[in-house]
Amino acid sequence: MTFTPSFTNVPGWKHIYSGKVRDLYSPLTGPDDRVLVVASDRISAYDFVLSSEIPDKGRVLTQLSLWWFEQLAEVPNHVLSTEVPAEVAGRGMICRKLDMFPVECIARGYLTGSGLLEYRSAGTVCSLPLPPGLVDGSRLDPAVFTPSAKAAVGEHDENIAYDDVVTTVGAPVAEELRRLTLAIYGRAEEVARSRGIILADTKVEFGLSTDGQITLGDEVLTPDSSRFWDAALYAPGQAQPSFDKQFVRDWLTSDASGWDKSSTPPELPAGIIAKTRARYIEAYERLTGLTFV
Incomplete structure (x- = not known):
């Protein structure tokens, strides 16, 4: 596409x-x-x-x-x-x-999304066993590395086990990707928490530079690649309000949109566009402490 x-x-x-x-x-x-x-x-x-x-x-x-x-x-x-x-x-x-690795490197510090679906059916996330009794929004301490295989545009990325990463890129690279991903999450989680925001999970991508160095590429820790929650509203056991395209998803799946998911989505109303823009800017300003210009 x-x-x-x-x-x-x-x-x-x-x-x-x-x-x-x-x-x-x-x-x-x-x-x-x-x-x-x-x-x-x-x-x-x-x-x-x-x-x-x-x-x-x-x-x-x-x-x-x-x-x-x-x-x-x-x-x-x-x-x-x-x-x-x-x-x-x-x-x-x-x-x-960069020569990008064909792996989406994901760190999860909280259970939600596709990880929650797998947990509910198998008690695992990317084949990693998790304790019983967890709910939507439960904290995972320590955070876990849950990679996925990159899919073609228009298709879902597929969660994979760590052993699959080893098979794809080799054991030394797989271990470094895991280490870097969890280190990035750990640092960012501390920064976000100090600003009243919970970093639930994040996706990062790496590639090899021309001198053979594993290098962080693409975007990092944005509302498009991460789940940010308002710490003041955090309540495990339910979906959390997030700093991303939540307004868009909610409107598309509402009766108001008339969309049946089998066709091209309709244009967004001006109000949904304005709310989504404001949410992205709020995430930027709260995280950085800067005013968006």
Whole structure:
């Protein structure tokens, strides 16, 4: 599945790929080991990219990722520069090209989502046995590494066991991916908690740089890749209000949308777009302590 890039004319760069949210560009001149990564305002839900966009979403994702990269300075990341063409200022990063590992690296500190579904049926998450009696929102201490296999756009990622990661990338790399993922989660969980936010889980991606270093890529610790909950409202045993596209999901599955999940989702109402934008910005401001401009 391909998507139309939000920015077709970026001086000095040629569009090479569009994903659900990000557009990639290669340089027209100079070293070809760089890539311009631009976060659009596209939003996806239930494996569909919606026709409606969320204004400033791409800027929030980029600025929040950059802030987290600074907090995680001990972990090598792919960012080279934020000196980008004016057309994509605030939402673009010049990055190292990475040979990405075909594994979604997920750390869970709380039981919810697909992990909860597996737990309810088998008492495990990614084949890891968990204690009995856990409920939606139960804390997992220590956090667990629950990888998934990357799926094609429009399909669900599939939870896999750690042994599957070993088979895919080898034991030394698998162990380092697990160590880095849990270290990132541990650091970020402390930071978020100090700001009244619970980091329930997060997904990160890694690749190999040209010098063979395992490097953190893509985005990190944004509302698109993580579940953030308001600590003041946290109540195990139920779904938690989250700082992400919850308003979009809730509206799509409500009677008001008229959507049956077998067709393309309808356009979002202006009110849902505004609430979703505000939620993303609130996550940015509460986590960073900065005002979103």
